[in-house]
Amino acid sequence: MPNIASGRYNPTFVRRRGRLKRAHPSKLVLGLTAFLSVALLAGKLEYPERPRGPVASGLLPKVSAAADQAAAPALDPAVYHHVAQVTWVVSDIDPVVDYWQHLGIHDVHRDGVVNFPNLTHLGKPDPASARQVTAKVGQLEIRWIQPVHGGKFWQEGLHEHGDGIRVLSYAVRSSQEFDDQIKYFSSKGVGVVAEDSWQGHLGTGRFVYLDTATQGGGNTLGLIDDPDARAHTAAATGNDYPVTQITHFAWVVNDVRRVDAYYTGLGFQPFSRIDHNVSLDRIYRGQPGTYEMWLGWDRTGDAPFEWVQQITDPDIYVEYGKKHGEGFHHLGVNVTDMDEAIKLMTTRGAPPSQAAAWTTPKGKGRAVYVDTEPHGGVTLELIYDPR
16 A cells, blocks of 8 residues: 555555465556445445534534523523422520420421421521421421521521511422532522531432521522432321411512512512502500511412511501611412401400401402410511402
8 A cells, every 4th residue: 555654655565376475556546446335336335424613623612602592501490389398496495495386287296306406597507406496387388497506597687576477498309409409509509508518218308598688588598409309298187277278478579679679680570569558457555557578479279479568657567667777578368258267366366466457259259367476586477368
């Protein structure tokens, strides 16, 4: 064959009739051509396909923008459709739980002192112990926590805001989904405030609290990866009407539009509406009310979120803001007869503190807040909606 590197031609020798004879170049070329033609016709030889596109010209393939987007973490709206757990931090757990049991929450489990050896705070070890009580209302788990040792997130929340619900958590469907959602929020500049892990029967369980409270109206968004809970889901049993299903979550905020912009920037749907609310039949602690407010509504989940920015006072929202600052204000439950529900809750130790009404095509809707705030920092709202 031609020695292209040396630029020289080495003559090829062929054996003919027992003796060597130098082959003439032109005859050799003709012979090779004939051989290759026959071989190709017989399907014996195959030429490799020539590369096409940029690789053929010596260029490396580039990843498209679409491929980059496909690989990037994304917010999964399905995860945030249902609140799985609220973390309710209190300074004295027994009287708080006793009170809410008297109101009708009976599916309660007192866990005693629970250790959290793997807990971290802002990426640093923060092992803790806490008294814990869990309860179920419908499909929602209430997790009361009284810190004993460690647990800076819980301790600092108590010091700055007093008793109250600090975290609304969502359950993921897999460990991969848990990791993907954390990566997504990290890509939006949202870090992890606290994190824990434990060994369950079906695998490692984890939770994280994300750093959303400062800009998100006092709400810390949590994620839970619990293989045991995924395998054993059950609604609460034995609770008394009307605390059988939480149908509404609400916060007091300083600027409802700022909160809306923050969550929209994280990829959530904008609030469905922001109303200047002047309710009918306003009552505040037994006297005619004059309060007005901006109400931001998020109705993308299975229970509405309400974000309340007060315009005029006095009312229970102003009371809350002075005592706690921005943060979680009330849980809502539906009632079928408001007057009877008021009587029932009053006999259980929760008299009305504020009331309002609105018109609907089927009659007047009513909202009555009962005075539960002194018992854990959370108000209970009774809602009658004829629609």
